[in-house]
Amino acid sequence: MRPPASLTTRLTLLFVLVSSSVLLGLAWVLHTAVERHFVEMDRDILQSKVNVLERLLKRPPAAEELTALQSAVVDMFRSDPELKVFVETADGNPILSPGDIAFPGEKLRNLANGSTPRVFSWWDNGSRYRGLVKAVQPALPDFKPMIVVAAINIDHHERFMERYSRTLSAFIPVAAILSGFLGWRATRRGLAPLRLIEERAASVTASQLNHRLPEDAAPRELTGLAYELNCMLDRLEEAFRRLSNFSSDLAHEMRTPVSNLLTQTQVALSQPRSQREYQEILASSSEELDRLSRMIGDMLFLAKADNGLSLPSVQDIRMHEEMSELLEFYDALAEEEGVRLITSGRAMVRGNRLMLRRAFSNLLSNAVRHADEGGRVGVSIAEHDSTVSVSVENTGEPILPEELTRVFERFYRADDARPRYQDSTGGLGLGLAITRAIVRAHGGDVTASSAQGVARFIVTLPRVPEERVAGVPV
Amino acid sequence: MTQWQNALGTERENGMKVLIVEDERKTGTYLQQGLTEAGYTVDLATDGVEGLHQALTGHHDLVVLDVMLPNMDGWQILETLRRGGRDMPVLFLTARDQVEDRVRGLELGADDYLVKPFAFSELLARVCTLLRRGRVEPEPTTLRVADLELDLLGHRATRAGQRIDLTAKEFALLELFMRRRSEVLPRSLIASQVWDMNFDSDTNVVEVAVRRLRRKIDEPFDTRLIRTIRGMGYVMEVEGGA
Numbered sequence: 237m238r239p240p241a242s243l244t245t246r247l248t249l250l251f252v253l254v255s256s257s258v259l260l261g262l263a264w265v266l267h268t269a270v271e272r273h274f275v276e277m278d279r280d281i282l283q284s285k286v287n288v289l290e291r292l293l294k295r296p297p298a299a300e301e302l303t304a305l306q307s308a309v310v311d312m313f314r315s316d317p318e319l320k321v322f323v324e325t326a327d328g329n330p331i332l333s334p335g336d337i338a339f340p341g342e343k344l345r346n347l348a349n350g351s352t353p354r355v356f357s358w359w360d361n362g363s364r365y366r367g368l369v370k371a372v373q374p375a376l377p378d379f380k381p382m383i384v385v386a387a388i389n390i391d392h393h394e395r396f397m398e399r400y401s402r403t404l405s406a407f408i409p410v411a412a413i414l415s416g417f418l419g420w421r422a423t424r425r426g427l428a429p430l431r432l433i434e435e436r437a438a439s440v441t442a443s444q445l446n447h448r449l450p451e452d453a454a455p456r457e458l459t460g461l462a463y464e465l466n467c468m469l470d471r472l473e474e475a476f477r478r479l480s481n482f483s484s485d486l487a488h489e490m491r492t493p494v495s496n497l498l499t500q501t502q503v504a505l506s507q508p509r510s511q512r513e514y515q516e517i518l519a520s521s522s523e524e525l526d527r528l529s530r531m532i533g534d535m536l537f538l539a540k541a542d543n544g545l546s547l548p549s550v551q552d553i554r555m556h557e558e559m560s561e562l563l564e565f566y567d568a569l570a571e572e573e574g575v576r577l578i579t580s581g582r583a584m585v586r587g588n589r590l591m592l593r594r595a596f597s598n599l600l601s602n603a604v605r606h607a608d609e610g611g612r613v614g615v616s617i618a619e620h621d622s623t624v625s626v627s628v629e630n631t632g633e634p635i636l637p638e639e640l641t642r643v644f645e646r647f648y649r650a651d652d653a654r655p656r657y658q659d660s661t662g663g664l665g666l667g668l669a670i671t672r673a674i675v676r677a678h679g680g681d682v683t684a685s686s687a688q689g690v691a692r693f694i695v696t697l698p699r700v701p702e703e704r705v706a707g708v709p710v
Numbered sequence: 711m712t713q714w715q716n717a718l719g720t721e722r723e724n725g726m727k728v729l730i731v732e733d734e735r736k737t738g739t740y741l742q743q744g745l746t747e748a749g750y751t752v753d754l755a756t757d758g759v760e761g762l763h764q765a766l767t768g769h770h771d772l773v774v775l776d777v778m779l780p781n782m783d784g785w786q787i788l789e790t791l792r793r794g795g796r797d798m799p800v801l802f803l804t805a806r807d808q809v810e811d812r813v814r815g816l817e818l819g820a821d822d823y824l825v826k827p828f829a830f831s832e833l834l835a836r837v838c839t840l841l842r843r844g845r846v847e848p849e850p851t852t853l854r855v856a857d858l859e860l861d862l863l864g865h866r867a868t869r870a871g872q873r874i875d876l877t878a879k880e881f882a883l884l885e886l887f888m889r890r891r892s893e894v895l896p897r898s899l900i901a902s903q904v905w906d907m908n909f910d911s912d913t914n915v916v917e918v919a920v921r922r923l924r925r926k927i928d929e930p931f932d933t934r935l936i937r938t939i940r941g942m943g944y945v946m947e948v949e950g951g952a
Contacts, residue, residue, distance in 0.1 A: 428779060515940075522829075522941025527826040530910045565905040594909045601911070638867045 242425045244436065253421025256412040263404045270400065273392045275366070279355050285319060285386040286353060288312065290372050293323065293382060306332055320365070320491035322385040331382065339385060344369050348383045357390065361449045366390045370631045373658040429454045433462060445473040480543060484537055485647055493524050534666040538646060540672030553699055554627060555617050556582035558593065563615065566600050575630075577606045581617035583624040584700045597676040599628040599682075599693050600665035604689060610630035623680070624699045629692040642683045684710075726841055727751045728756075729770040731761030731787065732803070734778050741774065744830050745837065758782025765791055770798055772841055774833075777804045785818060792819045799840040804827075831896040831942040836911060838893050853888040855935060857949045860888055860925060869927055879904060879921050887946040896943040920944055 292308065309332060313319045322339045323332040326348075333339070337360050347354045353370040367387030374382065433449050440447045448469060451464040504517045556579070565579045570577050585592070603613045611631035618625050634645065642648050646664040677684045680697035728750045732738035738754050753762035753768060756780040765773055765787065771790070787788040787831040788800055801810045802823035807894040816823075821843075822836050858869045860881075866872040867884060876884065882904045886895065901907040904919075920936065928934045936946050 519940030519942075526829055526941070529829070532827060533910060534824070561906070563913070565907060565915055567879075567903075568922055569915045570917050572922075590908055593907070594911075597907065597909075597911050601915075 243427060244420060248416050248420040252412050252416040255415035256408060259404075259408045259411055261403075266401065267397070271397065273320070274390070275355060278366045278390065281367060281388065282355070282386045283353065283398070284323070285313070286368050286370050286384055289321060289323070289384050289386065290370065293372050293384065294374060304420075318388050320367075320387045320389075322367075322387070323570075324383050326371070326381045326383060337363075339367075339387070339509060344385060344632065364390050364394050366485070389473070408613055419625055426455075429458055433458065433465075437465070440469065442476065443475055445469065447452065458502040482535075482539060482542070489531065489647055490528065490565050493528050497521055497524055511599045521584075530664070532637075534670060535646075536667055538666065538673055541670075541677065545673060545677035547591065547677060548590055550586055553587060553589055553592060554582070555585050555624060559596065559615050559626070562593065562596055562600055565597070566604050570604050570607075570613065573604065573607070574603055574609045574611075576612040577615075578612055579615040579617075581619075583617045583619045585624050585697045587676075587697065591674045592678070594694070595671040596626070596628070598671045599695070602630050602667060603630035603691075603693075604630050606630055619699060622699055623696045625696045627692055627694045627696055629690050633691070634689060635684060635686040635691045637686075640686065643684050644668050668693075671679065715739075722841050725749075726771045727753070727769065728773045728838060729753045729761070729768060729839065730776065731755045731758070731765070731779065731784070732774070732776045733757055734776075740830075741833070744834070745788065748834055749880070755854055758787055761792055762787045763880045764903075765796065766794060767769045769889075772837060773800045774837070775800055775802055777802060785814065788818045788820060799843065801833075801836060801840060806845055821927075829896055829898075829942070831894050831939075832898060835890075835893060835899050838890070853885065855888050855891050855946060856933065858935060859889070860885060869931060872930075874927065876923075879919070880926070883923055884927065887944070890929055892944050894939050894945045894947065900944070909941060 242660050289309070292305070292312075303674070309321055318333045320337060322330070322344075324330045324341070326345070328341060328345070340358050343356065343358070347369050348371040349357055351371065353368050355366065355368055357366040361367075364450060365387045367385045368434075369383060369385045371381050372384050432453065436447060436449050448466050451459050451462045452463045452465065486659065490693065500517060500521065505512070509517075559579055563579055565705055567577060600615075602614065607613050607630040613630045616627050616629075618627075639648075646669045648668075675695050675697065680695060680696055682693060682695045685692050685694070730738055730741050730745070730752060732741060732754070733756050735756065738756060742752045746940075752769070753764055754762050758781040758889055761775070761779065762782060764770075768882065775784045775787060779787075784802060784804075788802075791800070799821040800819070802820045803826060804823055805826045823839055824833055833858045851861070851863050853862065857871075860867050862885070865881060867876050867881065883900065886900065886903050895917045898910060900920075901911050901913070901917050903913075903930070918936075924934075924936050928936055933949055935948065936944055937949075939942055
């Protein structure tokens with residue numbers, strides 16, 4: 237496909253087109269107006285002459301008086317040598333006729349119907365004439381009506397109009413070219429901010445994502461564009477930041493276990509050891525590697541979630557049933573730790589069962605781990621107008637206010653004094669981040685709060701009306 | 711014989727033939743060694759074309775197939791095998807845990823898949839499962855390991871004639887151990903089989919559950935049946951060989 241013509245070209249052409257059509261239209265209007273003005277002017281002159289003639293002819297001349305009439309007319313219009321007078325009877329007998337020009341007899345007879353005078357023009361012998369024709373009914377009986385015409389030569393009008401047209405036809409192209417040029421200049425100037433934006437945009441690179449387009453300097457029409465582009469850059473910068481944080485987190489979190497493994501292996505190799513010792517070392521390596529492998533899996537899951545997690549399959553889930561199965565899983569652990577598990581409420585949600593199970597499993601695991609000895613972990617499910625909330629709470633150490641949002645960050649652990657990797661509770665610091673990613677992929681959200689010795693995580697999910705689900709076989 | 715070879719050594723009498731198609735040399739060699747020591751006869755192919763050739767001619771009972779291979783990828787091999795009427799179980803190894811990949815693999819007739827990195831114990835457990843799948847065994851109503859007896863119909867466990875009270879999940883856990891005696895069961899497999907937790911969950915939970923089960927079926931008696939294999943998982947077997 238041919239690329240569209242440049243804006244400058246298009247606007248310049250538009251200027252040329254608009255200015256030439258405006259000028260042409262104007263020229264036509266003026267031309268018509270001047271011509272009409274000439275007609276009016278001539279009509280006034282001719283009208284008075286026709287009136288005089290009419291008076292003369294009210295008393296019609298006898299044939300023998302024709303010469304006298306002619307000379308009376310000649311006398312009367314002596315001061316006006318340009319005027320041509322023509323009179324004939326209705327059946328076409330000329331009574332008075334100037335010798336030097338011919339009148340279009342047929343046309344006259346057609347025009348001279350009724351009593352209103354009519355203006356007309358014709359060509360004769362290379363000159364143009366305009367005449368006023370009127371039918372006159374002599375006052376005496378037995379006289380047929382007569383046709384009276386007064387005409388003048390209008391060559392000078394013609395010459396004027398011709399000069400006018402010539403001038404305009406020279407002027408219009410020049411004016412069009414001129415306005416095209418001005419339009420081109422104006423467009424170039426008008427589009428200058430675009431070039432500025434272009435230059436700035438060119439300066440944005442991965443390492444300089446903080447550059448922004450000038451929103452204030454741009455004209456109003458472009459501020460919207462600049463603003464949207466800046467928003468896009470904000471989003472890109474954020475995504476880019478997350479990505480680089482992700483890589484550095486990953487590198488950081490992997491460095492410790494990898495260096496442990498390396499040290500352990502090299503120390504083991506430095507001298508011969510008993511088989512039992514080797515087994516011990518390999519087993520410990522295996523545990524460490526297992527953690528690493530799980531961490532890689534979790535990190536990959538989160539990385540995918542950052543790009544928008546898609547749910548492989550969706551089904552209706554009875555939240556209460558799901559939660560009691562999960563509690564069954566944690567039952568033994570909780571009993572060992574002296575923690576009571578309590579659940580209440582029921583609701584229906586729609587989602588991917590495996591993923592939701594994973595999300596809530598992380599929350600429960602977190603709650604059981606942080607509950608104090610002899611404390612409790614409570615799960616309560618509640619239905620609201622359009623949402624279902626599942627709260628997982630545990631008694632014990634409160635979460636500090638500044639930690640409430642940070643707990644969902646990758647590798648965040650409540651107790652940072654602990655070595656980051658060797659978290660005695662076995663957590664990788666990814667569980668809650670995974671929970672949040674899954675819940676968000678389901679169109680919900682999770683928040684943390686802490687009050688009166690209870691740490692509480694509340695997951696909100698879109699609600700599925702129970703009746704809609706009633707007919708679905710389980 | 712090392713500790714875990716002993717634990718894994720009971721499949722040996724079967725002499726099952728396994729083909730590994732894996733281009734990463736170290737991975738391939740380790741897998742071969744691991745499976746050989748677990749009692750299988752193992753062939754290793756390091757590229758797609760050779761892998762397909764061996765799979766078509768070698769009469770293997772199971773193929774472990776890497777997806778990304780030089781010359782011919784795992785999908786193509788699987789497709790050709792199935793078209794050629796070879797219906798031995800195929801276990802896919804993939805570095806990409808994309809849902810599309812899984813779906814595609816299963817559509818093409820893969821029997822199971824593992825996402826790299828995976829634990830060897832997990833692979834071994836899956837291989838055992840796949841090989842057992844083909845065999846027709848009468849469904850037992852009673853499982854027996856040494857003097858431990860599990861009545862599946864009556865939901866009753868006894869050891870040395872003593873009745874042992876178990877919760878439903880403890881019963882399920884014990885049944886898993888007894889059905890798969892002498893196999894090392896990784897924690898993730900136990901979590902998935904007993905509690906349907908098909909993802910990396912809190913492994914403490916499995917440890918606690920096994921500890922509580924041991925307290926009931928092992929500690930009051932002379933011999934221990936459930937052993938911990940460090941770094942791998944748990945195994946139920948009679949000490950000193952069955």
